[in-house]
Amino acid sequence: MFSIDPAPTFPLTAKVPVPGKDERAQLRLVVRHKGRKELNKWVAEAKGRPDVDFLDEIIVSWSDVTFQVDGAPQAVDYSRENLEKLLDAFPTASMAIYDAYMSELLEARAKN
Template structure:
């Protein structure tokens, strides 16, 4: 049954390429759900803030990392894995769009 208000958070798998490894590591990220109004406001504000602040605004936690979710650990991951920020934003928006398309 379709809920009037979706769950406030959702999980998405992000495949993170690891230098020197043949296969990507799977990172399960728990994102905060945003309705269309909140998502539009987030997109407008996103250009005026550091990527780390934008990501902290949408990520609730994760599984598949050898440390608990925190700003410091996220900053380290973004420094050590080029393009991870893009993969995280893509997973967040892809899941929202998938939901709009009916999964």
């Protein structure tokens, strides 16, 4: 059965390039769904905004993300501040998240 009301959130995996590694890291997120009008507005308003502000509007949570604390990896919850740290550490992460999000919304798993 097809529901005309999409789920308000959905899981998303962004593949982020990591310097010195051949394989991209998988960043597992839960993101907010945007319909066509809302998506067009979000994209149009992106110009001139910091990536952290733009992406924070869609990201609800993440999993399996760690930061080094005293030399050991420690899991961290999603927050705007932690997103800003991630985007600073991996400059290509913004585009990887954006591309994965747009692909998921616009292609809607056409491969299935």
